Amino acid sequence: MELTITQPDDWHLHLRDGDLLKAVIFDSAKHFGRAIVMPNLRPPITTTAAAVDYRESILKALPTDSNFTPLMTIYLTDMTSPNEIKLAKRSGVVYGVKLYPAGATTNSQDGVTDLLGKCFPVLEEMAEENIPLLVHGEVTDPSVDIFDREKVFIETTLEPLVQRLPQLKVVMEHITTVDAVKFVESCKEGSVAATVTPQHLLLNRNSLFQGGLQPHNYCLPVLKREIHRKAIVSAVTSGSKRFFLGTDSAPHERRKKECPCGCAGIYNSPVALSLYAKVFEEAGALDKLEAFASFNGPDFYGLPRNNSKIKLRKAPWRVPESLSFPFGDIVPMFAGETLEWEPIPI
Ligand SMILES: NC(=O)N[C@@H](CC(=O)O)C(=O)O
Numbered sequence: 001m002e003l004t005i006t007q008p009d010d011w012h013l014h015l016r017d018g019d020l021l022k023a024v025i026f027d028s029a030k031h032f033g034r035a036i037v038m039p040n041l042r043p044p045i046t047t048t049a050a051a052v053d054y055r056e057s058i059l060k061a062l063p064t065d066s067n068f069t070p071l072m073t074i075y076l077t078d079m080t081s082p083n084e085i086k087l088a089k090r091s092g093v094v095y096g097v098k099l100y101p102a103g104a105t106t107n108s109q110d111g112v113t114d115l116l117g118k119c120f121p122v123l124e125e126m127a128e129e130n131i132p133l134l135v136h137g138e139v140t141d142p143s144v145d146i147f148d149r150e151k152v153f154i155e156t157t158l159e160p161l162v163q164r165l166p167q168l169k170v171v172m173e174h175i176t177t178v179d180a181v182k183f184v185e186s187c188k189e190g191s192v193a194a195t196v197t198p199q200h201l202l203l204n205r206n207s208l209f210q211g212g213l214q215p216h217n218y219c220l221p222v223l224k225r226e227i228h229r230k231a232i233v234s235a236v237t238s239g240s241k242r243f244f245l246g247t248d249s250a251p252h253e254r255r256k257k258e259c260p261c262g263c264a265g266i267y268n269s270p271v272a273l274s275l276y277a278k279v280f281e282e283a284g285a286l287d288k289l290e291a292f293a294s295f296n297g298p299d300f301y302g303l304p305r306n307n308s309k310i311k312l313r314k315a316p317w318r319v320p321e322s323l324s325f326p327f328g329d330i331v332p333m334f335a336g337e338t339l340e341w342e343p344i345p346i
């Protein structure tokens with residue numbers, strides 16, 4: 001069996017920089033036409049000038065025959081000025097501003113401490129310039145249970161934000177709960193949307209502990225209960241335009257995952273399309289895969305859909321145990337397992 005669909009884009013991707021960038025970019029460029037590239041480098045990409053430079057280094061790292069287009073983002077801080085938003089819009093290469101609540105996830109230490117208090121003029125400028133806010137939606141209060149941090153973030157930050165600034169476009173990134181599904185569905189279509197990762201569609205929190213501690217299934221927001229996974233699967237396979245593909249592929253070297261204080265992030269670029277196809281097939285909704293993977297994202301961002309196509313062939317293929325590079329190994333999601341759908345560019 002074969003399925004031919006419009007080439008998908010990845011609306012949430014970590015490409016890193018240096019050797020890691022060169023190691024991972026091929027896996028994204030092979031399957032995806034474009035990707036929203038997250039700015040959480042060290043130091044973070046907080047200005048348009050830095051985003052322009054980062055974009056150049058991504059283009060340099062690409063194979064020469066690749067048409068892959070990086071869509072850049074800037075990292076919001078308490079100090080970001082409304083003028084930076086004007087520069088971002090004028091650059092023509094920045095497509096979003098990323099909100100990391102300070103301390104929420106990998107390289108978020110320079111993130112925002114009080115969104116509505118400190119960043120409101122910047123948010124107003126973003127609404128004016130039609131630049132979406134891309135949100136890592138978790139509170140960082142250590143007294144809030146880690147499994148409740150998304151829900152509490154919706155109540156304390158997103159609901160008031162959408163109420164005060166309904167013109168601002170918001171993407172709730174990597175949603176993990178039924179609460180996020182309900183919130184996105186309650187907002188105006190075209191103003192609030194969500195990306196969904198393969199891991200949050202396929203795994204629940206048992207996968208963190210199955211047969212022992214599983215560091216390669218650890219990402220943020222952390223995997224949740226089965227009821228949440230089911231709600232997210234229903235949402236994306238319903239055909240709703242509010243949900244689209246964002247892998248959150250987040251490579252870390254093996255030694256930074258398999259250690260006493262392992263990093264959060266799952267490297268899923270090599271397997272993402274196979275896994276999304278599996279989810280839609282199991283839900284009896286393969287006919288809805290193309291809109292999720294290739295239409296809803298560009299439609300939300302106001303960009304054209306891709307013209308190129310990709311084929312998914314239903315044939316078993318084995319995911320490598322690990323990927324070796326001169327600087328070390330990266331263990332991909334579902335390492336060593338056999339998957340059913342193989343993407344073939346055409
Ligand atoms: N998802 C993750 O677990 N990690 C991401 C950061 C993020 O998207 O929160 C990373 O950059 O490693």
Ligand SMILES: [Zn+2]
Pocket residue numbers: 105136173174220221
């Ligand atoms: Zn995140």
Ligand SMILES: [Zn+2]
Pocket residue numbers: 012013014038248250
């Ligand atoms: Zn991410």
